[in-house]
Amino acid sequence: MISGSKVEYQKKELPSKLKSMGLLLTVLGLVIVLAGYFVTPARMAFNNIIGLTFIISISVGALFFVAIEYLSGAVWSTPFRRITEIVSSFVILVPLFVVPLLLNVHSVFHWTHPEVVNSDKILSAKAPYLNVNFFIIRVVAFIAIWMLFQYLITKNSKKQDSTKEQTFTTRNVKLSAVFIPFFALTISFTGIDWLMSLEPHWFSTIFGIYYFSGTVLAALATVTFIAVKLNENGYLVKGLTTDHYYSFGALLFAFINFWAYIAFSQYLLIWYANLPEETFWFLQRWEGSWMFWTIGLMVVHFLVPYFGLLSQPSKMDPARLKFFSLWILAAHYYDLYFLVMPNYSKSGVALSWYELGFPLLTVGLMILLFLNKSKKENLVAIGDPKLKRGIDFRL
Numbered sequence: 001m002i003s004g005s006k007v008e009y010q011k012k013e014l015p016s017k018l019k020s021m022g023l024l025l026t027v028l029g030l031v032i033v034l035a036g037y038f039v040t041p042a043r044m045a046f047n048n049i050i051g052l053t054f055i056i057s058i059s060v061g062a063l064f065f066v067a068i069e070y071l072s073g074a075v076w077s078t079p080f081r082r083i084t085e086i087v088s089s090f091v092i093l094v095p096l097f098v099v100p101l102l103l104n105v106h107s108v109f110h111w112t113h114p115e116v117v118n119s120d121k122i123l124s125a126k127a128p129y130l131n132v133n134f135f136i137i138r139v140v141a142f143i144a145i146w147m148l149f150q151y152l153i154t155k156n157s158k159k160q161d162s163t164k165e166q167t168f169t170t171r172n173v174k175l176s177a178v179f180i181p182f183f184a185l186t187i188s189f190t191g192i193d194w195l196m197s198l199e200p201h202w203f204s205t206i207f208g209i210y211y212f213s214g215t216v217l218a219a220l221a222t223v224t225f226i227a228v229k230l231n232e233n234g235y236l237v238k239g240l241t242t243d244h245y246y247s248f249g250a251l252l253f254a255f256i257n258f259w260a261y262i263a264f265s266q267y268l269l270i271w272y273a274n275l276p277e278e279t280f281w282f283l284q285r286w287e288g289s290w291m292f293w294t295i296g297l298m299v300v301h302f303l304v305p306y307f308g309l310l311s312q313p314s315k316m317d318p319a320r321l322k323f324f325s326l327w328i329l330a331a332h333y334y335d336l337y338f339l340v341m342p343n344y345s346k347s348g349v350a351l352s353w354y355e356l357g358f359p360l361l362t363v364g365l366m367i368l369l370f371l372n373k374s375k376k377e378n379l380v381a382i383g384d385p386k387l388k389r390g391i392d393f394r395l
Contacts, residue, residue: 007388008238009380014371022367029361036354037100043354045104046344050336051358052097053194053211054218056187057332058366059090061219063150064183067176070153070169076247078390079237080227082381085154086373087222091146093365097358098139105132108343111200122201122277130197138193142186149179160383169385187212195336198343202281206266213259218332220255224248225325226370228318230379237380239391242316246395249315252328256309260302285338289348297338301331333359 036044062084069077069084077084106112110123111130117123123130153172160168191211196204204210227248231240270278285294305324314320341350381387 007382007391009236009378009382011378012235014235014374018367019371022364022371025360025364026368027364029357029359029364032353032357033361036357037104040354041104042107043344043350044357045101045107046340047355047358048097048101048104049108049194049198050333050340051362052094052101053190053336053340054333054358055090055093055097055362055366056190057211057215057218058222059088059094059150059219060146060183060187061215062223063088063091063146063153063179064187064216065219065223066153067149067179067183070173070176071180073386075386075389076244076393078384078386079240079244079380080223081384082157082377082379083227083230084223085157085381086370086377086379087219087226088150089154089373090366090369091143091150093362093369094143094146096365098143102136102139105135109197109200111197126200130200135193138189142190145182145186149175149182153179157381157384158377161378161381162383164383164385166385168383184212187215195339198340199281201277203275203278204266204270204281206262206269210259210262210266213255213262214332214335217252217255217259218329220248220251221325221328221332224252225322225329228321228325232318235379237382237387237391241394242318243393243395245318245321246312246316249309249317249321252305252321252324253309253315256302256305256328260306263302284342284346290342293338293349297335300327300334305331 033044033048036047065077066081066084066088068074069081101108111117111126112132117127128134153175156168156172156175188208188211191208195211196202196207227236228245230236267282270282284290305328308320308324308327309315337355344350384390
């Protein structure tokens with residue numbers, strides 16, 4: 001029990017049933033993934049890319065929010081920052097999703113075949129960037145950068161729990177300032193490498209920002225759901241109110257609009273220019289059953305959460321925040337499917353048991369990792385000098 005300067009926090013273990021749920025989802029997802037790779041490795045590899053970019057969005061996006069809090073000196077989010085730090089630790093799962101893809105790289109990327117590149121003028125021009133060796137170097141370097149900053153920032157934060165020294169905050173501010181440019185570059189090139197290069201003949205100068213917008217939204221939704229759920233059940237500090245929830249709701253609403261703005265801007269610029277090397281990507285997603293999937297993306301990813309979080313009371317309602325956090329996460333996965341699977345199934349939407357593997361595996365692993373971290377660490381950054389002000393935050 002910690003009750004210093006009117007800050008009350010008691011560390012409690014999360015329910016054991018969560019471990020059973022995490023194990024069940026992990027095992028079920030792993031069985032489906034292995035079976036899928038055995039039956040049709042190409043299809044499973046495309047689903048693997050969706051799972052990979054999804055876990056990167058949540059983990060690296062969470063680390064982005066940790067860095068932004070330190071740089072901005074934000075107060076309201078301090079009681080929830082440890083949750084964001086734990087979510088950012090999911091980055092250690094990324095290599096598990098990368099390895100099977102590197103073993104099946106020729107099944108998904110057209111530009112990995114030398115005979116195809118040599119006979120294609122566009123691919124030959126892109127070969128200095130789109131080649132297997134440089135691709136692997138980028139992937140390894142990006143993961144190393146994310147893990148390094150995640151380790152250093154969270155290490156300082158956890159040390160501060162016992163020392164309560166301002167020095168660790170200062171160190172993390174400096175680390176965050178260095179991390180942000182790396183984040184901007186690595187997350188943009190991750191979107192280009194794993195998603196955009198699935199159709200290497202396509203051109204778009206805004207795609208990196210498009211993936212960034214979805215990344216930030218998915219990470220924020222994850223943290224929002226966990227924070228509200230834990231606070232409702234008494235696992236965080238006392239004194240948190242719906243004013244804190246409003247900040248989560250307002251940010252979710254803002255980034256829903258930002259994603260829609262970037263998505264529409266990309267479409268509008270390509271439609272207006274009407275260049276064949278750009279328009280074919282959208283035309284492919286406007287044929288057959290993909291047309292309905294595309295229309296659904298507008299509804300699922302924008303219209304529903306937009307109107308669901310439009311009013312001020314909705315941004316402060318814990319039940320609504322939890323619902324729309326899960327909705328937004330599902331919408332992000334829906335969006336990634338929209339980006340990836342037309343490259344596998346050009347004739348129409350392909351949905352079967354194969355598509356269940358990576359969502360189940362990802363959620364199961366995240367639950368288990370969060371439980372493991374919560375046993376070793378406080379769920380609140382109890383040593384942060386801003387914590388009391390964060391608890392007292394009011395609109």
